[in-house]
Amino acid sequence: MPSALINVPPKAKRGDVIEIKTLMSHIMETGYRHTASGEVVPRDIITSFACRYNGTEIFRADLYPAIAANPFISFFTTATESGKFEFEWIGDKGFSETASASITVE
Amino acid sequence: MAVTRRPTRRDVVRSAAAVAAVTLACPSLAQASPRVAVIGGGFGGAACARALRRLDAGLQVTLIEPNKIFTACPFSNEVIAGLRELTEQQFTYDKVAADGVTVAAQAAVKVDNQARTIGLADGSTIAYDRLVLAPGIDMRFDALPGYDEAASQKMPHAWKAGEQTLLLRKQLEAMDDGGTVAIAVPAAPLRCPPAPYERAGLIAHYLKTKKPRSKILILDAKDNYSQQKLFENAWKELYPGMIERIALSQGGRVTSIDPGTNEIVTDFGNYTAQVANIIPPQKAGRIAEIAGAADHTGWCPIDPVTFASKLLPNIHVIGDACIAGGIPKSASAASAQGKACAAAIVNALAGKAPDTPRLNGACYNTVAPGYAFSLRGIYQPKDGQYAEAEVVTSPVDASREVRQREADEALGWFKAITGDAFG
Numbered sequence: 001m002p003s004a005l006i007n008v009p010p011k012a013k014r015g016d017v018i019e020i021k022t023l024m025s026h027i028m029e030t031g032y033r034h035t036a037s038g039e040v041v042p043r044d045i046i047t048s049f050a051c052r053y054n055g056t057e058i059f060r061a062d063l064y065p066a067i068a069a070n071p072f073i074s075f076f077t078t079a080t081e082s083g084k085f086e087f088e089w090i091g092d093k094g095f096s097e098t099a100s101a102s103i104t105v106e
Numbered sequence: 107m108a109v110t111r112r113p114t115r116r117d118v119v120r121s122a123a124a125v126a127a128v129t130l131a132c133p134s135l136a137q138a139s140p141r142v143a144v145i146g147g148g149f150g151g152a153a154c155a156r157a158l159r160r161l162d163a164g165l166q167v168t169l170i171e172p173n174k175i176f177t178a179c180p181f182s183n184e185v186i187a188g189l190r191e192l193t194e195q196q197f198t199y200d201k202v203a204a205d206g207v208t209v210a211a212q213a214a215v216k217v218d219n220q221a222r223t224i225g226l227a228d229g230s231t232i233a234y235d236r237l238v239l240a241p242g243i244d245m246r247f248d249a250l251p252g253y254d255e256a257a258s259q260k261m262p263h264a265w266k267a268g269e270q271t272l273l274l275r276k277q278l279e280a281m282d283d284g285g286t287v288a289i290a291v292p293a294a295p296l297r298c299p300p301a302p303y304e305r306a307g308l309i310a311h312y313l314k315t316k317k318p319r320s321k322i323l324i325l326d327a328k329d330n331y332s333q334q335k336l337f338e339n340a341w342k343e344l345y346p347g348m349i350e351r352i353a354l355s356q357g358g359r360v361t362s363i364d365p366g367t368n369e370i371v372t373d374f375g376n377y378t379a380q381v382a383n384i385i386p387p388q389k390a391g392r393i394a395e396i397a398g399a400a401d402h403t404g405w406c407p408i409d410p411v412t413f414a415s416k417l418l419p420n421i422h423v424i425g426d427a428c429i430a431g432g433i434p435k436s437a438s439a440a441s442a443q444g445k446a447c448a449a450a451i452v453n454a455l456a457g458k459a460p461d462t463p464r465l466n467g468a469c470y471n472t473v474a475p476g477y478a479f480s481l482r483g484i485y486q487p488k489d490g491q492y493a494e495a496e497v498v499t500s501p502v503d504a505s506r507e508v509r510q511r512e513a514d515e516a517l518g519w520f521k522a523i524t525g526d527a528f529g
Contacts, residue, residue: 005374070355
């Protein structure tokens, strides 16, 4: 069952460099493993992650099979104005999850 | 600093042996009293020192250990929960000395492997032909921001038995009913991997009996752990709703500590606990690093057949400090390694090829008085590393009679292993 964890500082001063942390629960099945009977376990990974800050994309990542289960992605940005961060994970088998968090910039 | 010491009985025996050797016209015998020093008098070091003397009574064996009294970690979770006294965990080195081991009650502060000497805290030195390092663990007080040695006086790790064990117990006794006890668990490798969960169960037993509205929160830098299903089932059965665990993938990894406010920060949340048991990341005991036997991981790489350091000649490393592949860091493993290492040293000194060790490990976990389960393993070198040859874990659906029997067996195991090392 997918579930997102987000850590965005609730408050920041204008111009502050802030750290954003995300974690998405996901199996990240590589597609290179076989079952006991020799069948390939089909690939099931998150393929892309993106973050928008008040509608503008500020961070994007492509994910590949070598990335471990439950990808933890952390990055930095500059706090420019109060508003909303929106996060989106897209992957195999129609996987699509979103999350959001607000920030007050003083 | 040059040191002269009074001739000991051993010196006298040695010179007598030398005289005898000369009269027998066999000069090699004059050197045939190799000196083996063991640093660290825990389960590994004490078992190794005694085994060396037992295998070859001609060896001069010195055990270097600053504490005159050893305090055992296994069963110390019972002390925290008020089910056992610390004195029941304590042992002297009298019997070790009675086996002909010279016990130097000093801290080793320096190792000069070129000169083959060990510097002690009082300035004296001990010479060796072979050195066994069994220093156990030290806390990495630089690894978790906010958590240093001073912080451990407020938020105890209780990961070395003794004062820290009693401090955590006192804090639990002083806590109000309805408080939260947090246990922070580091990522592997750590001493006794299932012990945080054993501790959670035994603290829950104390709280259920004395402070039933209280809760336990485990903040874990791991997703999975040894005997997980057994622990989870036992908690559900004995302490429903009392123990909450936040695993790594749920954001459980602790990233910093504030000892001023008892606040624990993870990647995704902040928690304040009335009692905070912070188990920090660990490394091999400091003397291993000083000697140069530890690598960038903080632990000591070894040849699994002989426990010889991969970094230094004439030095062996056993117990929690060494990198032993699939063998969990435990008292049982350290004891088995100590004996196998002693055999490897005796063989090497006799110019014989080493035997391949087959080590037995046992790990008992007590969840409540009369309720325990276990993992027993046999470990052998494979591809340059120890691997599990056979592992048997208690059945998940066993009856309470079986759990009771394992609790009794656990006590028997403790008697046997402490007897091996100190009795």
